Amino acid sequence: MSEERKWRIGIVGYGHVGIYLVNQIQREGDKYNVELAFVWNRTMKKMEATLAPHLQLQNLAEFEKREADLIIEVAHPSVTRTYGEHFLSAANLLVGSPTALADEDTERRLRGRAKLSGYTLYIPSGALWGGEDIMKMADRGTLRSLKITMTKHPSSFKLEGKLAEKDLSTIQERTVLYEGPTRQLCPMAPNNVNTMAAASLAAHTLGFDKVIGVLVADPSVPDRHLVDIEVTGPTNETTGLVFSVTTRRSNPAAPGAVTGAATFGSFWSSVLACKGHGGRMFFC
Structure with a gap:
């Protein structure tokens, strides 16, 4: 053979x-x-x-x-x-x-x-943690919302467009650089928000226009990247309770690194x- x-x-x-x-x-x-x-x-x-x-x-x-x-x-x-x-x-x-x-x-x-x-x-x-589960919910039509917050040290960002106008070296405390649809964010942080892009594709019923991305610069986290994912699903007709999942991924990263070690x-x-x-x- x-x-x-x-x-x-x-x-x-x-x-x-x-x-x-x-x-x-x-x-x-x-x-x-x-x-x-x-x-x-x-x-x-x-x-x-x-x-x-x-x-x-x-x-x-x-x-x-x-x-x-x-x-x-x-x-x-x-x-x-x-x-x-x-x-x-x-x-x-x-x-x-x-x-x-x-x-x-x-x-x-x-x-x-x-x-x-x-x-x-x-x-x-x-x-992206839980991407397959997000996609399964989208496939079933049960995905209602998806929000992803990525937090990194200011030195880890490589920004373009309007976001590049901000002097990140002057940031002394947790600062939200952007919050809104991922479609507008991706071109301004093309090297930093690939996780958000992957999530927007997995959540195909929401897509880049309805998945919300939050980009945060925080000097207090020099050695890791944080990814917080908030998912909501349908409301139970009997109890009125909403299905939801919240996860946090803490990925060790060298100072100034764009990509975390576990990635x-x-x-x-x-x-x-x-x-x-x-x-x-x-x-x-």
Whole structure:
């Protein structure tokens, strides 16, 4: 019997998450029957000292030549907006920056391409706790509201647009930077609120326009990221009581880190689940 072909993975982005994934594949690839197809980064020089030349993809537009089964975007939402459809034409795609899908046109195009090509558009759970339960409630039509509050040290934020106008270094106490629909928040904090984006996609009956995101800068939490999730469901007709779930995820994080420590392991588990689930969006 011939040996099963290894599942080939292309990594787009060589920041903290990209480096972690490359190391995991090189260290445990044989165990899970996966291997690197390529690695691309906007600054290619960053890889020169740590990655073999044959694994470096100089031109992202030529990704098809590497015959990847799965492409993982961990660079920036703009990469998914620009190349997402192209990736899904030739491979499964794991979107590590799901804030890209807060753009309605991008979500529509990627869902459509997945359906046409038969490849899967994967959304990793990342720091989202209880995502499957939220999606089940949406599927049953019992999800009434969803609010996510993310609290980090001011140095952990990389903000754009109007939020970037605030000098975070001057914050001395807990400060709410934003509260409102996640659709408006995602473009202003594309690297910080991927958990909110994943939740908005899981809560598909509410979506980006009705899921409420709260972004909080708090100098008193320099070593962890907090994610508070508040879910409400239907009202019991007999008792008048409302179904609700509240969770808090406290994720250790280095000072100034955008991604918490536990999220890396969660991401690796998501990658190992991406073995093709048909032409649709799939949460992993």
